[in-house]
Amino acid sequence: MGIYLDNAATSYPKPKVVANAVYDFMINNGTSSGRGSYQKAMESDFLVYNARKEIASLFNFDDPKRVIFTSNVTESLNLAIRGILKEGDHVVTSSLEHNAVWRCLKTLEKERKISITKIDATKEGHTNIEEINKSIRDNTALIIFTHASNVLGTIQPIKEIGRISRIRKIPFLVDAAQTAGVLPIDVKEDNIDLLAFTGHKSLLGPMGTGGLLINCEYNIEPLKSGGTGGDSAYEYQPDYYPNKLETGTLNVGGIAGLLESVKYIKSEGIDKIHKKETEITKYALEKLRFVKNMEIYGPKKSDDILGVISFNIKGMRAEDVAYVLDSKYDIMVRAGLHCAPSAHDLIGTKDIGTLRVGIGYFNEKEDIDKLVYALNKIQK
Ligand SMILES: Cc1ncc(COP(=O)(O)O)c(C=O)c1O
Missing domain, CATH: 3.40.640.10 (Type I PLP-dependent aspartate aminotransferase-like (Major domain))
Structure with a gap:
């Protein structure tokens, strides 16, 4: 799938x-x-x-x-x-x-x-x-x-x-x-x-x-x-x-x-759902920062956020990265402004947008491992 x-x-x-x-x-x-x-x-x-x-x-x-x-x-x-x-x-x-x-x-x-x-x-x-x-x-x-x-x-x-x-x-x-x-x-x-x-x-x-x-x-x-x-x-x-x-x-x-x-x-139980998503988010924040040329936006503490992480790979267009993630690695993430241009004013990405990972209850840490593996390959 x-x-x-x-x-x-x-x-x-x-x-x-x-x-x-x-x-x-x-x-x-x-x-x-x-x-x-x-x-x-x-x-x-x-x-x-x-x-x-x-x-x-x-x-x-x-x-x-x-x-x-x-x-x-x-x-x-x-x-x-x-x-x-x-x-x-x-x-x-x-x-x-x-x-x-x-x-x-x-x-x-x-x-x-x-x-x-x-x-x-x-x-x-x-x-x-x-x-x-x-x-x-x-x-x-x-x-x-x-x-x-x-x-x-x-x-x-x-x-x-x-x-x-x-x-x-x-x-x-x-x-x-x-x-x-x-x-x-x-x-x-x-x-x-x-x-x-x-x-x-x-x-x-x-x-x-x-x-x-x-x-x-x-x-x-x-x-x-x-x-x-x-x-x-x-x-x-x-x-x-x-x-x-x-x-x-x-x-x-x-x-x-x-x-x-x-x-x-x-x-x-909402607490169980929240706990699982927060754990995967924390894991993603820890792993993503080791991808070369990675720029992660927003709080770095998983308790401050939901399972939403925006990032860019410096020197690459978000759309291009998303395209390769999908076509070569079968990984679906979103690229662009995500219908919220004001938030991009804050982080200076209104012209370029971001890649966005949206973690859900049915994701597992292995999904993040595969994403990180693919991003490492792509940025090379
Ligand atoms: C914060 C926020 N508000 C509103 C919407 C719009 O949701 P819907 O398309 O279900 O109306 C979204 C969906 O992306 C959202 O993230």
């Missing part, structure tokens, strides 16, 4: 129970949820409700109705950002955001004349949270932080940022694309108002699944309006969750897979 080291883009392989659940739904049920009153449709409803419940409990959240399903974290972030920010509002965000946040904000800068403060981070992706306090204005309407950078892996102090947002009474939105499923997240302890997640990365679920967890009473305007399966004579979008923000037929097959992947993660 080759060596897959692009888990920061999407996790692969998936646990077999996930694929089986999608298949089983397609073959044995296949009905829409929240629509029909016949037996199979009720089973579909039950499955979706169970998925909301499992996801809520994974993040220590009490209200499954406020787990809104989306097609990915990009949609979840757009829903929260566009649903909250109004004409002339101010927003505070990190220097590490993915374009899922950044392009959404830049679009609203044009459309709604919002203003944006980007909090500086160090070259290693560490944020000075005091800067957040100082940047808050009377019209600050949202604080958005990624939980971990998808370029440098650096984990952000979301609990402390959340504390500031609670004191200043500003909604706090966390992009947990890289962390959900591998780092413990507790929306109460971590002071998170809005948690955006995607199903297909460390949650080990299918593509086309994601969600937004709403742990606050701030108003969020719907991104879409349309059929919700109930209140059909009412001409406007219903005002209760999840229907207010969840419209159109859901990806129940995908949600069936996501339900199983969340159960799988719980049965393995």
Whole structure:
């Protein structure tokens, strides 16, 4: 199968129970949820409700109705950002955001004349949270932080940022694309108002699944309006969750897979998953630095990062190295900006990009040995 080291883009392989659940739904049920009153449709409803419940409990959240399903974290972030920010509002965000946040904000800068403060981070992706306090204005309407950078892996102090947002009474939105499923997240302890997640990365679920967890009473305007399966004579979008923000037929097959992947993660234990990925990351950091002409970006302490390591081989283009790794050694890594140009401003790689290794739960140390062997050959 080759060596897959692009888990920061999407996790692969998936646990077999996930694929089986999608298949089983397609073959044995296949009905829409929240629509029909016949037996199979009720089973579909039950499955979706169970998925909301499992996801809520994974993040220590009490209200499954406020787990809104989306097609990915990009949609979840757009829903929260566009649903909250109004004409002339101010927003505070990190220097590490993915374009899922950044392009959404830049679009609203044009459309709604919002203003944006980007909090500086160090070259290693560490944020000075005091800067957040100082940047808050009377019209600050949202604080958005990624939980971990998808370029440098650096984990952000979301609990402390959340504390500031609670004191200043500003909604706090966390992009947990890289962390959900591998780092413990507790929306109460971590002071998170809005948690955006995607199903297909460390949650080990299918593509086309994601969600937004709403742990606050701030108003969020719907991104879409349309059929919700109930209140059909009412001409406007219903005002209760999840229907207010969840419209159109859901990806129940995908949600069936996501339900199983969340159960799988719980049965393995997030701590065990995190420990294994951290060990391999530590091993990779130790081994990679002995490759000649290697330049590794971001923190060198595995405890500060997730299983994401960006690097370059001096004098070689990242794309060329990735091409040879794939074509000659059957090793899959990603090359480029990884949709997060701001992070490259910090490390000076906006023109050249980086190679990125994304370590997942199913990688082993031998995968790193093979990568290091191939890189040594390539740089020669
Ligand atoms: C931090 C971060 N945010 C957002 C995204 C977008 O994820 P999706 O394509 O699942 O919407 C990614 C994926 O690369 C990411 O790493």
